[in-house]
Amino acid sequence: MVSNVGRTSAEWLRYITSLPGVPGQEEAVARELLKAFGSVADRVEQDRMGSVYAWIQGDGKPPRPRALLAAHMDKIGFLVRAVEPGGYLRVTEVGGFDSRTLPGKEVLVHSSPPMVAVFATRPPHLQKKGEADRPIQLEDLYLDTGRPEREVKRKAPVGTMVTLRQSPIELLGDRLAAPGMDDRAGVVVMLRALELLASKRPSWDVVAVATVEEEFGAVCLGARTAAENLSPDLGIAIDVSHGDMPGAREGDTVPLGSGPALSIGGNIHPVVLEGLKRSAKALSMPYRVEPCPTGSGTDAMDIQISSSGVPTAVIGIPCRYMHTGVETVEPRDVDRCAHLLAHYLSELSPEWRAVEVLK
Amino acid sequence: MSANGAPKFREDILQEISNAPGVSGGEEAIRSILAEYARENVDSLEVDPMGSLVARIDPAPARPRAGAKSGRGSRNGGRRGPHVMLCAHMDEVGLMVTAVEKEGRLRFRRVGGIDPRILPGQVFRIGAEGIRGVVGALPPHLTPRAERDKVTPADDLYLDIGARSREEAEERVPVGTYAVFDTTYEAWGTTRKGKAFDDRAGCAVLASLIQRRPPVPVTAVWSVQEEVGLRGAAAAARRVQPDLAIVLEGTASGESPGAPPDEQYPFMGKGPALTVHDRTLMVHARLLDRIEETAKRHKVPTQWKRPGVGGTDAGRIAISGAGVPSAVVSVVCRYIHAPAAFLDVRDAQRTVTLIWHTLETLRKEWP
Numbered sequence: 052m053v054s055n056v057g058r059t060s061a062e063w064l065r066y067i068t069s070l071p072g073v074p075g076q077e078e079a080v081a082r083e084l085l086k087a088f089g090s091v092a093d094r095v096e097q098d099r100m101g102s103v104y105a106w107i108q109g110d111g112k113p114p115r116p117r118a119l120l121a122a123h124m125d126k127i128g129f130l131v132r133a134v135e136p137g138g139y140l141r142v143t144e145v146g147g148f149d150s151r152t153l154p155g156k157e158v159l160v161h162s163s164p165p166m167v168a169v170f171a172t173r174p175p176h177l178q179k180k181g182e183a184d185r186p187i188q189l190e191d192l193y194l195d196t197g198r199p200e201r202e203v204k205r206k207a208p209v210g211t212m213v214t215l216r217q218s219p220i221e222l223l224g225d226r227l228a229a230p231g232m233d234d235r236a237g238v239v240v241m242l243r244a245l246e247l248l249a250s251k252r253p254s255w256d257v258v259a260v261a262t263v264e265e266e267f268g269a270v271c272l273g274a275r276t277a278a279e280n281l282s283p284d285l286g287i288a289i290d291v292s293h294g295d296m297p298g299a300r301e302g303d304t305v306p307l308g309s310g311p312a313l314s315i316g317g318n319i320h321p322v323v324l325e326g327l328k329r330s331a332k333a334l335s336m337p338y339r340v341e342p343c344p345t346g347s348g349t350d351a352m353d354i355q356i357s358s359s360g361v362p363t364a365v366i367g368i369p370c371r372y373m374h375t376g377v378e379t380v381e382p383r384d385v386d387r388c389a390h391l392l393a394h395y396l397s398e399l400s401p402e403w404r405a406v407e408v409l410k
Numbered sequence: 411m412s413a414n415g416a417p418k419f420r421e422d423i424l425q426e427i428s429n430a431p432g433v434s435g436g437e438e439a440i441r442s443i444l445a446e447y448a449r450e451n452v453d454s455l456e457v458d459p460m461g462s463l464v465a466r467i468d469p470a471p472a473r474p475r476a477g478a479k480s481g482r483g484s485r486n487g488g489r490r491g492p493h494v495m496l497c498a499h500m501d502e503v504g505l506m507v508t509a510v511e512k513e514g515r516l517r518f519r520r521v522g523g524i525d526p527r528i529l530p531g532q533v534f535r536i537g538a539e540g541i542r543g544v545v546g547a548l549p550p551h552l553t554p555r556a557e558r559d560k561v562t563p564a565d566d567l568y569l570d571i572g573a574r575s576r577e578e579a580e581e582r583v584p585v586g587t588y589a590v591f592d593t594t595y596e597a598w599g600t601t602r603k604g605k606a607f608d609d610r611a612g613c614a615v616l617a618s619l620i621q622r623r624p625p626v627p628v629t630a631v632w633s634v635q636e637e638v639g640l641r642g643a644a645a646a647a648r649r650v651q652p653d654l655a656i657v658l659e660g661t662a663s664g665e666s667p668g669a670p671p672d673e674q675y676p677f678m679g680k681g682p683a684l685t686v687h688d689r690t691l692m693v694h695a696r697l698l699d700r701i702e703e704t705a706k707r708h709k710v711p712t713q714w715k716r717p718g719v720g721g722t723d724a725g726r727i728a729i730s731g732a733g734v735p736s737a738v739v740s741v742v743c744r745y746i747h748a749p750a751a752f753l754d755v756r757d758a759q760r761t762v763t764l765i766w767h768t769l770e771t772l773r774k775e776w777p
Contacts, residue, residue: 135667149550149558152531155748157593167596167603172748174662175523176720177673183525186561193667195744197601197678197752220533220542220592222572223582228533228544297515297568298548308574348551371570373551375531377544379570 060389061227061382063087063239065219068229071161073128073145074267076212077101080124084238084261091245092259098280102273103261107245111254111401118257118396119283119361120244121274121350122237122290123265126230127374129213131160138200139193140168142213146266150189152375157216158194162206167216168194215376225382226307232378234265236368236385237289243389244396251393254401258283262350274350278357284404285323285362286354289388292341292367294379305339305369307381311388312367316343318351320362320405327364330395336387341367362405366392414708416766417621419759421602423447424614425595428604431535433504433521433588434638437461439538440500440610444617444632451620452630458649462642463500463632469773470623491626491773495652495734496619496765497643497723498612498659499636502605503747505534505589507569510580514573516543518589519564522637526564528748534569534589541582542592543569591749600679600754607753608746609636612658615741618762625766625773636723640690643723647730654697654735654776656765657724660753661685661715661740673716676742679754681711682761685738688718690725694735696777701737704768710760715740735777739765 058066067087072080081103088105089095095105103124109115127146134140140160153170160166170192175183194213196203219229241259248257258281262273278286292312293304305312313319313327331338343365346352351363366388371379423443432440441463448455452465469490503522510516516536520526530547545567550558569589573579593605604610616630629650634642647655663678676683684701685693705712715738728736741761744752 137665137667139667147550149530149547149553151527151558151562152547154525155528155532155745155750157750167598169603169745169748169750169752171666172525172528172745173666174745174747175525176662176747177664177716178525183527184561186559187527195752197603197744198599217533220544222542222544222570223578224572224574226572228542293549293552296546296548296552298566299552303552372531372544372546373549375547375549377531377533377546379544379572 060239060243060385061225063242064227064236064382064385067235067238068219068231071212071214072125073212073214074125074264077125077263084124087242088259091242091249098277100273100276101263102277105245105259107248107257109255110252115256116284116401117281118255118285119278119281119354120241120257120259121262121277121286121288121354122241123234123273123350124238124261125264125266126233126235127266131207131209131211131213133209134204134207135193136200138198138203139195140203140207141193144189148374150192151186153192154187156376158213159216160196160207161212166196166198166206168196171195217376222379226379227382228377228379230376230378232370232380233291233373236291236370236380239385240289240368240388240392243386244392247389247393248396251397253397253399255396255399257396265350271350271353275353275357278354278361282358283361286351287392288349288351288354288363288365290349290365290367291370291373293373294369294371296371302342305341305367307369307371308383309339309369310337310384311391312339312341312369314341314343314347314365314367318343318347318355319364322405323362323364327391327395330391330398334390334394336391414763416763417618419762420614420618421755423617424610427610427613428595428606431588431590432500432502433590434501434635436588437500437634441632444613447617448620458646460642460645461634462646464646464650465620465630467620467624467630468627469625492653492776493627493629494769494772495629495631495647495650495655495727496616497631497633497655497657497727498616499609499633499642499723500613501634501637502590503637507583507585507587507589509585510576512576514575514579516569516571516579516583518569523747527561529564529567530562532749533592535592536571536583536589537587541571543571543589546570593750600756602753602755603750605749605751607743607751608660611660611741611743611753611758615658615758615761619765625770633723640721640723640726644726644730647727647734651731652734655724655727657722657736657738658761659722659738659740660743660746661720662746663742663744664716665744676713676715678742678744678752679757680713681757682764683713683715683740683742685715686717688720688722690721691728691736693737697735697737700771701739701764701768704771705764708763708767710764
C-alpha cells in the first residue's frame with residue numbers, strides 16, 4: 052500500500068473522489084477509507100450499517116467526553132432500472148441530479164468488470180422541430196454501453212450501480228473539479244484533521260465517521276445510527292456549501308477560496324459556532340457565516356436529534372456546481388477547514404458540556 | 411476484419427486525430443497530423459488558401475506497351491481511369507470564446523450544430539494548450555422548480571477555468587480561442603469511443619486509402635469548415651476539378667429505444683451507409699449503382715442512410731464547375747455532435763474496402 056502520510060489535500064481529493072459509492076452501495080469506498088483512516092487514526096472500525104469510524108484517543112482523564120465528526124462517503128448516482136431491447140439501459144437516480152446536466156455524459160456501470168457508457172443524445176440532424184426547446188428528463192435518457200444486448204443483460208442486472216465518469220479536472224488556481232466532491236471533500240477534511248490531532252492530542256476523544264446514505268434523502272441514515280452508537284457530547288458535520296455562481300442569490304453561496312463556511316441557524320449550537328469562530332481568528336483564517344434558516348441539510352440534522360440531543364455545528368467547504376459532474380472546490384479551503392477543526396477540537400475544555408444546569 | 415485486398419484501416423490515425431482539437435476555422439492540429447502521414451505516400455501535397463489539405467496520388471505506372479506514351483499527365487485511352495476526388499472534412503463542432511468577464515468567466519458561442527441541452531456540466535479543452543474549462547450549472551438545490559422545466563439558452567452559459575479575474579483568464583485564453591469536448595479515445599470489443607468521429611472517421615478512412623498507389627488518379631482533400639456551411643470543399647473542388655467525387659463521412663445512427671422502426675436506421679456495425687439524397691445533394695445515380703454493385707461483388711455489407719436529412723461537402727462539390735458526379739459513403743456513428751460518439755471499427759475497414767474496390771472498377775470503366 053502506498054503511504055498515505057504526507058498526501059496533500061489535492062492528492063487526497065483526487066484519490067477519494069475517484070471511488071464509487073452510491074447510497075447503500077458504499078462497500079468499495081469504505082474499504083479504501085478503512086485503509087486511509089487506518090494510517091492516521093488510533094483505531095478504525097466499521098459499524099453494522101457500513102459507516103467507517105476512526106478514533107483519536109484524547110489525553111484527558113477518563114471518562115473522556117466524545118466528539119463526533121461526520122462527513123458522508125456516499126455520492127449521488129444511479130441504479131439500473133431496466134435493460135431495453137438493443138442493450139440500452141434505463142436508470143433511476145439516487146440523490147438529486149438536474150437531468151439537464153446529464154446528456155452526453157460518460158458514466159461507469161459498476162458491473163464486474165465495470166463498463167463505460169454514455170447518456171445518449173440525438174444529433175440536431177435527426178431532431179424533430181421544437182425538440183431542442185424541451186429539456187431532457189431522466190425518463191427520456193438512456194445509457195449506451197456499445198455492447199451487445201446479451202452481454203449487457205448478463206453484466207448489468209436491475210440495481211447495478213452507475214456513477215458519473217469524470218476524472219478530476221485541474222483548473223487554474225489549483226481548483227479541482229470532479230463528481231463526488233459532495234462529500235468526499237468533507238471526508239478529506241476529516242483525514243487531514245485527524246492527521247493534525249494525532250500529533251496534537253485533544254483532551255476529548257474524537258471519532259471521525261465517514262457516513263453512509265446521506266444522499267438517500269429520507270434520513271441521513273449513517274449519521275443517525277453512528278450518533279446512536281456513540282452517544283457523542285458534540286457533533287460536527289463537514290459538508291460542501293454552495294460556491295459562488297452566476298444565477299445564485301447572494302446569501303445562498305460562499306465564494307471559493309474564502310475559507311470555511313460556518314452554518315448558523317437552529318441546527319447549530321451557538322456556543323460551538325462561537326468556538327469555531329474563535330479558532331478561525333486564532334489561526335488568522337478567513338471564514339464566512341452561512342445562514343441556514345430552516346436547517347443545514349447535512350448529517351448534522353440527524354445527529355442533533357439523536358439520543359437525548361447533541362450540540363451540533365456544520366463546517367462547509369465552498370463548492371461550485373453541486374450535484375453535477377464538475378463539482379469544483381479549492382484545496383486551500385479543504386486545508387483551512389481541517390486546520391480549523393483540529394484547532395477547535397484541541398482547544399476543547401475537558402469540562403465543557405452543552406447542557407446548562409441552571410439550578 | 412480482413413481488408414479483402416484493400417488497404418488496412420489505420421486505427422492509429424483515427425485515435426490521434428479524434429483526440430486532437432480542430433473546430434471549424436481552427437483545423438491546424440488535424441491538418442499537420444494528416445500531412446505528416448500523407449507526406450510519404452503522395453505525389454504532391456498542398457494546403458489551399460482556406461486551409462484544406464490537398465494531396466495528389468497517381469496510380470502505379472502501367473507496364474509500358476510498345477508505342478504507348480508515358481509519363482504523368484498521359485490520360486489518353488482512359489487507361490488511367492477518371493480523376494477521383496475523395497473528400498473528408500477535418501473540422502468538428504465546438505465552441506469559440508467570445509468574451510472574458512471581469513470575474514474571469516468565459517462567454518462563448520457555438521461553432522456548428524451543438525444542441526445547447528448537452529452543454530451544462532460539460533468539460534471542454536480550450537486552445538492549443540488544452541486548458542480545462544467546465545460549463546457551470548446551478549445546483550438543483552438553488553434552481554427554482556419552474557426553471558428546471560426550461561432549456562438554458564447557450565448564451566446564458568459560461569466556461570469556468572478557475573480564473574479569479576479577467577486579467578488572469580485573458581492571459582491564458584484570449585478572445586477567439588476555440589474549445590473542444592474533453593473526450594479521450596477508447597476501445598472495447600469492436601466499439602470505439604471518441605469525439606469528432608464526424609468526420610475524423612472519414613479523414614482516417616481517406617488516410618488509409620492512400621497508403622498505396624490507387625487504381626485511378628486520386629486527389630485526397632481533407633477539407634475545412636464543413637460544419638459551418640460546407641465551405642472548404644466548395645473552394646477545393648474548383649481547384650481540383652475532378653471527374654467525379656466520393657465524400658467520406660461519419661454519419662448519425664438512427665438507433666434509439668422506442669423510436670419507430672422507420673427511424674431506427676442506419677445502424678452502427680452494419681456496414682457503410684450509402685446516401686441516396688440529403689438536404690444538399692441528389693447522389694449521382696450511376697455512381698451509386700457502381701458502389702452498390704462493388705459492395706455486392708466484394709461482399710461488403712451496406713445500408714442506406716436515411717434520405718432527406720443532413721448535408722455534406724458533396725452538395726458543394728457536385729455543383730462546382732460544370733458539375734461533378736458525386737456520392738457519399740459514411741461510417742455510421744452514434745451520438746455525433748456530442749462529447750462522446752461511438753463507431754464500430756469494422757465499419758471503418760469496410761468503408762476502406764468498399765471505396766478501394768470501387769476505384770478499381772472505375773479504372774476499368776467510367777462513365
